[in-house]
Each structure stands twice: as structure tokens, then as C-alpha cells.
Amino acid sequence: MNIHKGMSRYSDGADQEVRGDTITPERYTSQEFMEAENEKLWPKVWHLGGVLADLEETGDYIRHNFGRESIIMVKQSDGSVKAFFNVCPHRGNRLVLGDVGGADRISCAYHGWQFDPDGTLVHVQDPDDFPNGNPCGKVKLSEIRCETWGPFIFWNMDKDAAPLLEWLAPLPDKLKEYGLDNWVRAFALSCDCEFNWKLIRDNFNESYHLPTIHPELSTFINDGLSDTEFAMYDSGHNSMWMKGHQATTRQHFEAVPTPLDDVARSWDVDPEAYNGRPNEIREAIIAAKRKLGPGRGYSNYDQMTDQQLVDYFHCTLWPNLTITMSPEQCQILRTEPHPTDPAKCVFQHWCLYPPVEGMEVVQGTPIGDIPLEHDAVVRHSTYGDGISLGFVADQDLSIGTSQQQGLNSRGFHGSILSYQEKRIQRFHELLNDAVYGGPPPCDREG
Numbered sequence: 001m002n003i004h005k006g007m008s009r010y011s012d013g014a015d016q017e018v019r020g021d022t023i024t025p026e027r028y029t030s031q032e033f034m035e036a037e038n039e040k041l042w043p044k045v046w047h048l049g050g051v052l053a054d055l056e057e058t059g060d061y062i063r064h065n066f067g068r069e070s071i072i073m074v075k076q077s078d079g080s081v082k083a084f085f086n087v088c089p090h091r092g093n094r095l096v097l098g099d100v101g102g103a104d105r106i107s108c109a110y111h112g113w114q115f116d117p118d119g120t121l122v123h124v125q126d127p128d129d130f131p132n133g134n135p136c137g138k139v140k141l142s143e144i145r146c147e148t149w150g151p152f153i154f155w156n157m158d159k160d161a162a163p164l165l166e167w168l169a170p171l172p173d174k175l176k177e178y179g180l181d182n183w184v185r186a187f188a189l190s191c192d193c194e195f196n197w198k199l200i201r202d203n204f205n206e207s208y209h210l211p212t213i214h215p216e217l218s219t220f221i222n223d224g225l226s227d228t229e230f231a232m233y234d235s236g237h238n239s240m241w242m243k244g245h246q247a248t249t250r251q252h253f254e255a256v257p258t259p260l261d262d263v264a265r266s267w268d269v270d271p272e273a274y275n276g277r278p279n280e281i282r283e284a285i286i287a288a289k290r291k292l293g294p295g296r297g298y299s300n301y302d303q304m305t306d307q308q309l310v311d312y313f314h315c316t317l318w319p320n321l322t323i324t325m326s327p328e329q330c331q332i333l334r335t336e337p338h339p340t341d342p343a344k345c346v347f348q349h350w351c352l353y354p355p356v357e358g359m360e361v362v363q364g365t366p367i368g369d370i371p372l373e374h375d376a377v378v379r380h381s382t383y384g385d386g387i388s389l390g391f392v393a394d395q396d397l398s399i400g401t402s403q404q405q406g407l408n409s410r411g412f413h414g415s416i417l418s419y420q421e422k423r424i425q426r427f428h429e430l431l432n433d434a435v436y437g438g439p440p441p442c443d444r445e446g
């Protein structure tokens with residue numbers, strides 16, 4: 001049991017009660033738990049399916065393979081987007097086999113049935129040979145909910161799910177000043193991993209691992225506990241504001257460390273002037289960004305709060321989506337389950353950037369300098385084969401395989417969580433609610 005009582009690391013009004021459910025290791029390893037998730041969790045939640053920039057013309061589509069399912073999102077003639085299960089109603093062949101594409105009609109490769117972009121069957125071979133008459137106009141692709149937020153398209157298999165914006169609350173509100181609508185997805189990376197999807201969820205629900213797994217971040221992100229604003233929302237989503245342009249208060253720095261000194265100089269702030277008080281440079285950079293940002297093409301700075309201008313807003317959405325914001329970068333990070341193996345998952349990392357007049361290359365992205373254009377880099381790899389998923393993401397992924405191996409041990413009996421890891425506890429209790437309808441069986445047996 002993990003009882004989190006007596007102390008809170010969470011902001012006023014943004015803490016949540018937890019029961020203290022045991023976080024059992026089986027949830028990361030057992031086929032049975034994976035099947036329960038397939039049955040009771042995944043069909044009930046909103047999934048980020050793609051970005052609107054991939055859908056220019058009527059009939060353009062994005063395919064999203066998710067576990068054993070495959071979904072297509074298709075642009076309609078009125079500009080809206082519909083989502084369908086990617087399966088032919090004739091005899092169940094998967095319809096679309098590419099990640100993105102476009103056609104006037106969606107055609108099945110097996111017997112040639114054809115569907116309009118709105119999912120209506122419009123052509124079959126031998127239309128008079130069906131006992132109930134020609135199926136055209138009567139048969140449709142199996143449609144599911146599809147809604148958009150900013151540049152993103154989401155789908156949901158649950159017809160009764162809350163509308164997307166309600167589901168995402170309060171994050172669309174908290175993110176609105178960034179002006180995400182016209183941001184450009186410059187890369188979309190993914191890889192197959194040898195661990196359960198929840199290991200990375202747990203990892204993103206805490207910052208306890210920063211000093212050990214990401215030591216380099218300590219020089220420009222302050223992960224000191226009392227400086228970080230943690231929040232858990234009623235919707236099941238969590239967030240964490242970490243002060244940026246400030247070194248960690250876990251260590252003593254006499255001068256502004258590298259690379260923060262270079263960042264300061266890029267905003268015409270002299271780091272030497274902050275010797276002996278390096279953390280005060282954050283305020284100076286806020287002022288400099290306010291003054292110089294709009295002239296440098298950052299038209300979105302004007303709407304932002306001081307906090308948004310320099311800090312990192314890390315949002316972990318229930319159940320499997322992470323959005324990490326800075327004024328110049330929106331990172332999407334998530335894991336999705338393998339179709340059949342609980343000890344595997346797919347990790348995805350996208351980065352979006354605001355359009356900045358005159359900027360053709362985004363410098364210093366997690367995979368280096370890349371063109372500021374839609375999907376300048378798209379790739380899928382196997383984790384461990386030497387292809388980077390982004391510098392910091394590589395570090396996070398590095399722990400997944402050995403943790404998965406450890407969780408198989410008879411000697412591990414369930415996680416022991418600190419106060420700052422309470423978001424992990426909440427995540428698993430929401431999961432237990434979805435899968436068991438309450439605490440796990442081992443906590444009910446008394």
C-alpha cells in the first residue's frame with residue numbers, strides 16, 4: 001500500500017485523494033491484465049490520431065494502428081474529419097495499409113469494394129448478386145468519434161465518451177496562450193520497445209529520476225521540489241511546472257552554468273553579471289524575451305505569462321499521452337500497447353514548432369537541427385538499434401528494458417512511492433478503477 005497522507009507536494013486545489021492501492025507487478029507482465037486493458041480501458045478513452053496538416057484534400061487519410069486495432073481518419077468534403085475502423089465490412093480485410101495518403105475513394109484490395117470519404121459503400125462487383133439487393137448506399141464503414149483540438153486529431157471508440165475538450169480539461173485552457181493552432185510538426189519518430197507501455201507512463205508521472213537519468217538537465221531546468229508546481233486534476237490528467245532558464249537548486253552553482261550562459265547571451269543578457277546569484281538570470285531572460293521576442297518573429301510571446309515564457313509545462317494526460325511545452329517547442333510523447341505482448345510497446349515522439357518568420361531551420365531540436373516544415377523527419381525504428389528518439393527520450397527509454405526484467409522477479413512485491421510520485425499512484429488507481437472497478441483483488445482479500 002502507498003498511503004500518501006500527512007503531506008502534499010501539490011498546489012492548492014490541485015491535489016487528489018488516493019486509496020493507497022498496491023501497484024502490483026503483474027500489470028506490467030501479464031497477458032490477462034493486458035486483455036483487461038484491451039477490453040475496458042482503450043475502447044473508452046480519446047486517442048491522439050494525427051495532425052490536421054496531413055489532411056489537405058477531401059479523401060486524404062491518416063492511419064493509426066493501435067494495439068490490435070487500426071483506425072483511419074479521413075478528410076470530408078466540408079472540411080471536417082471522420083474516423084472509421086480500418087476494416088472492410090465485406091469480409092474483414094484491412095482497408096488502408098499506408099500511414100498517410102489520399103484518394104477519391106477508399107478501396108479494398110480483396111474484392112474491390114469502394115467507399116466514399118464519408119464511409120458509404122459506392123461500388124461493388126456484381127451488385128445484383130446479394131440476397132438483400134445491391135449493398136451500395138446501404139453499407140457503411142464502421143464510424144467512431146473524431147474531434148480536433150488545435151493542430152491535433154483525436155478518435156474515440158466510445159460513442160458515449162465526453163466531448164474531447166471536456167475530456168482534455170483543464171489543459172486546453174492552460175495551454176491556450178501558446179497558440180498551438182498553427183504549429184508545425186517537424187518530426188514524428190517512433191520505435192518498438194521491449195517493455196510494457198505503463199513503464200514510460202510512470203516515468204513521465206515523476207521528476208524523481210531527473211538527477212540520475214538526465215543529469216545534463218540540471219543546468220537549465222530547476223527540478224528542486226519546492227520550486228516545482230505539481231498538479232492533479234479531476235479529469236485524471238496531471239501536470240508539473242518546472243522552472244526553466246534556472247539551474248537546479250539541488251546543487252550549488254556560483255556562476256550561470258553552460259549551456260544556460262549561451263542561452264542568456266542569445267537574448268543579450270550577460271551571464272557574468274549574475275555571478276554569485278545565477279538563479280536570478282531567469283527574470284532577466286523573461287524581460288529580454290518580452291522585449292526582443294516579437295522583433296525576432298516570436299509573435300506568440302505577447303500572449304504568454306512570464307511562467308510560459310521561460311518554464312517547462314509537463315502535462316501527463318490520462319492514460320497515455322504526454323505534452324511538454326515550452327514557448328518554442330511542443331513535445332508529444334507517448335507509449336501504446338503491443339498488439340499481443342504485454343512486455344512490448346510502441347513509443348512515439350513528435351515535436352511541433354511555432355512558425356517564425358524567416359526561420360527555415362529549427363536549431364537544437366531533440367534530434368538536432370532540422371527544417372521547419374511539416375514532417376521534415378519521420379521514422380520508425382527498434383529501440384536499441386542506435387537510432388535516436390531524441391536525446392532526453394533516449395535516456396528515459398534506456399531504463400525501460402531493465403525495469404521490465406526486474407518486474408518479472410519473484411523478489412519484487414510492488415512499488416514504494418515517495419510523496420512526489422503520487423501521480424503514479426493516482427494513475428494506477430484510475431487504471432484499477434477501469435480494469436477492476438476499484439482496488440486490485442490483492443487489496444480486497446484483507
Ligand code: FES
Binds near residue numbers: 090091093109112
Ligand atoms: S473483404 Fe473487402 S471487398 Fe471483400
Ligand SMILES: [Fe+2]
Binds near residue numbers: 203209214
Ligand atoms: Fe525523463
